[in-house]
Amino acid sequence: MIAIVDYGVGNLKNVYTALKRLDLDVIITSNLNKINDAKAIVLPGVGAFKDAMENLESHNLISCLSANVKKGKPLLGICLGMQLLFDKSYEDGLCGGLEFIEGDIVRFSNELKVPHMGWNSLHRNKNHNLIKNVADGEYVYFVHSYYLKTKNYDDVLLYADYGVKVPAVIAKDNVFGMQFHPEKSSDTGIKLLQNFKELII
Amino acid sequence: MLTKRIIPCLDVDKGRVVKGKKFENIQDVADPVALGKYYSDQCADELVFYDITASHEERNIFLNIIERVAETICIPFTIGGGIRSVEDFRKVLLAGADKVSINSAAVSNPDLIKEAALKFGSQCVVLSIDAKKNTKGSWDVYIKGGRENTGIDAIAWAKQGESLGAGEICINSIDTDGVKGGYDTVLNEKLSKLLNIPIIASGGAGKLSHFEDVLKCGADAALAASVFHYKEIIISDLKNYLHTKNIPVRRCNY
Numbered sequence: 001m002i003a004i005v006d007y008g009v010g011n012l013k014n015v016y017t018a019l020k021r022l023d024l025d026v027i028i029t030s031n032l033n034k035i036n037d038a039k040a041i042v043l044p045g046v047g048a049f050k051d052a053m054e055n056l057e058s059h060n061l062i063s064c065l066s067a068n069v070k071k072g073k074p075l076l077g078i079c080l081g082m083q084l085l086f087d088k089s090y091e092d093g094l095c096g097g098l099e100f101i102e103g104d105i106v107r108f109s110n111e112l113k114v115p116h117m118g119w120n121s122l123h124r125n126k127n128h129n130l131i132k133n134v135a136d137g138e139y140v141y142f143v144h145s146y147y148l149k150t151k152n153y154d155d156v157l158l159y160a161d162y163g164v165k166v167p168a169v170i171a172k173d174n175v176f177g178m179q180f181h182p183e184k185s186s187d188t189g190i191k192l193l194q195n196f197k198e199l200i201i
Numbered sequence: 202m203l204t205k206r207i208i209p210c211l212d213v214d215k216g217r218v219v220k221g222k223k224f225e226n227i228q229d230v231a232d233p234v235a236l237g238k239y240y241s242d243q244c245a246d247e248l249v250f251y252d253i254t255a256s257h258e259e260r261n262i263f264l265n266i267i268e269r270v271a272e273t274i275c276i277p278f279t280i281g282g283g284i285r286s287v288e289d290f291r292k293v294l295l296a297g298a299d300k301v302s303i304n305s306a307a308v309s310n311p312d313l314i315k316e317a318a319l320k321f322g323s324q325c326v327v328l329s330i331d332a333k334k335n336t337k338g339s340w341d342v343y344i345k346g347g348r349e350n351t352g353i354d355a356i357a358w359a360k361q362g363e364s365l366g367a368g369e370i371c372i373n374s375i376d377t378d379g380v381k382g383g384y385d386t387v388l389n390e391k392l393s394k395l396l397n398i399p400i401i402a403s404g405g406a407g408k409l410s411h412f413e414d415v416l417k418c419g420a421d422a423a424l425a426a427s428v429f430h431y432k433e434i435i436i437s438d439l440k441n442y443l444h445t446k447n448i449p450v451r452r453c454n455y
Contacts, residue, residue: 010321011294017272047322110397113421115324115368117399119246119451120203139204139451141277143324143368162203184277184299186241186453 002200003038005065005081006030007055010046015078018183018190022197032064040200041068045080049089049105049146052080053097062098069100074174074200079144082170082177091146101172102151112163115145120160120168120180122188128157128171130195140168140185140192148179204449206246206422207412207436208401209429211236213282214253216262218430234269240429241274243436244453248274249302249424252282264296271297279327290317294325302327302371305344308351308358311365318366326369327401328362330355332388333375340388347375356391363398371401371424381407384415384423393419409434409442416448 002019004012006028019026019042027034035041043065045052056062069075077085086097089105097105108114119139124131142160148167150156158169160180169192170177176196182189212219217231229235237248250270252263260283270278280293281302290301301321307314307328318326331347332340332355340355359370372392374385384405393400399421406412406425415423428434443450 011297013295013297014271014299017297018275046324113397113399115398116203117324117369118203118206118421142203143277145323160203181277184275186275189275 001025001027001034001038002040002042003035004028004042004044005035005061007045007052007059007061009052009055009080010044012044014181014183015042015044018193019197021190022194024197030059030061032060035061035064036068038073040074040076040196041065043075043077043081043084045078045084047080049080049083049091049097050093050095052084053095056084056098065098066100069175072174074176074196075100076196077175077177078183079179079181082179083144083146083148085170085175085177086148086150089146100175101155101170101177103155104149105146106149107146109163115143116147116162116166117143119185120162120166122158122160122168125156125159126154129199130171130176131157131169131192132195133191134158134188134195138188140180140182140188142166142168142180144179202449204246204451205416205420205443206401207244207439207450208247208249208422208424209240209245209436210249210251210403210424210426211430212251212253212426213263213266215259216266219253233266234273237270237274237278240436241276242453244440244451245276245436246422246451247276248278250278250280251302252280254283264292267293267296267298281327281329285313287313287316287320290321290325294321298325300325300327300369302329304329304331307362308342308344308353311361314362314365314367318368323366323368326367327371328359328367328369329371329373329403330359330362331373331375332385334385343375347378355388356395359392359396363396367398369399369401370396371403373403374405377405378403379427380405381428383407383411384420386414386418389415389420390418393421406434409439412439413443413446413448416443
């Protein structure tokens with residue numbers, strides 16, 4: 001069973017539908033026991049970084065997620081959910097993150113249109129089973145105003161170009177992240193979620 | 202590279218697509234889900250479903266449509282028509298929509314933009330503006346489906362919308378809408394230079410080069426309805442055409 005973490009930010013149904021379509025056993029939950037029992041965790045999210053961290057905190061989810069990650073359980077963060085995996089974000093001031101992977105979340109330069117919105121092409125930085133069968137130049141749907149400035153570029157599997165190299169798929173041990181919306185990215189998105197499924201079963 | 206988006210718009214009345222020609226491969230062309238899927242398969246980048254249902258009682262039909270679209274189609278879609286409150290936003294987002302477009306309601310209550318952006322994020326707030334050229338060489342904002350001139354300057358309103366937290370501006374040019382003589386490239390260029398958020402051009406598409414013209418003028422996306430519904434332009438052909446004109450587009454089957 002896969003637990004999609006429900007912490008009161010945004011609509012989780014589209015992620016749920018996409019995983020269900022892959023014949024996965026999925027639940028949407030904020031119940032700590034269910035998250036502890038799950039085989040893998042998906043952390044979605046849209047909206048503001050600080051609100052998301054406060055909501056995780058108020059649901060007692062921060063220590064729960066940390067404990068599960070330490071145990072080696074696979075965790076996939078999507079969009080804001082990916083950003084939360086890092087040390088801190090500069091969105092509306094400064095806010096600490098889950099600190100599973102080293103890196104900061106920073107805003108795009110104002111010389112660009114922000115949000116970075118639309119279909120952008122993916123380029124390979126490093127091979128990994130999470131991105132197998134995804135060819136260089138395939139498109140996925142992004143919508144975000146902040147991006148990951150990573151400490152270790154080795155954590156980045158795929159990136160997109162938007163003024164800077166925007167980390168799009170990241171992996172470090174059992175922690176994974178997708179900055180775009182795989183559930184909204186047509187065939188390429190489905191392929192990436194399918195790869196995630198194969199990693200965890 | 203970030204691509205320019207092509208967005209078909211479907212007008213839906215009581216759960217049925219209003220205009221459209223018979224398509225091969227679709228059994229029920231008036232079913233918004235079937236038509237949306239067809240466009241998605243043709244490589245449309247996003248979809249807009251615009252609810253024109255007049256009576257309030259029948260609006261729940263539309264929520265059901267949104268749910269079915271979200272279950273069937275794996276590209277982003279926007280919902281517009283009849284959205285007046287944060288609660289309306291919540292309903293359509295929970296049904297599975299990715300973005301919500303507001304028009305007249307934002308003019309009468311600009312704080313709606315701010316409240317929705319704070320609550321659900323700017324990424325889902327699309328400010329749609331009906332603009333018509335006036336005799337002074339600028340553009341006025343119209344409301345109520347283009348029937349009423351507010352006298353508000355369209356460019357100033359777009360700028361205000363951005364600062365209130367809109368994530369995107371959809372600019373519908375009343376002068377060019379339905380004429381099929383091309384988008385208002387002048388207005389789109391001005392807005393694109395002035396604003397820091399993406400611009401969707403709407404109104405005026407008649408042939409392939411119209412898309413090229415407006416996307417080269419700075420618009421980030423081009424929206425159209427009838428040229429797609431009446432099969433005058435096939436989206437995959439349009440994408441191939443734009444590609445040959447060096448406009449970055451996402452192509453699906455080539």
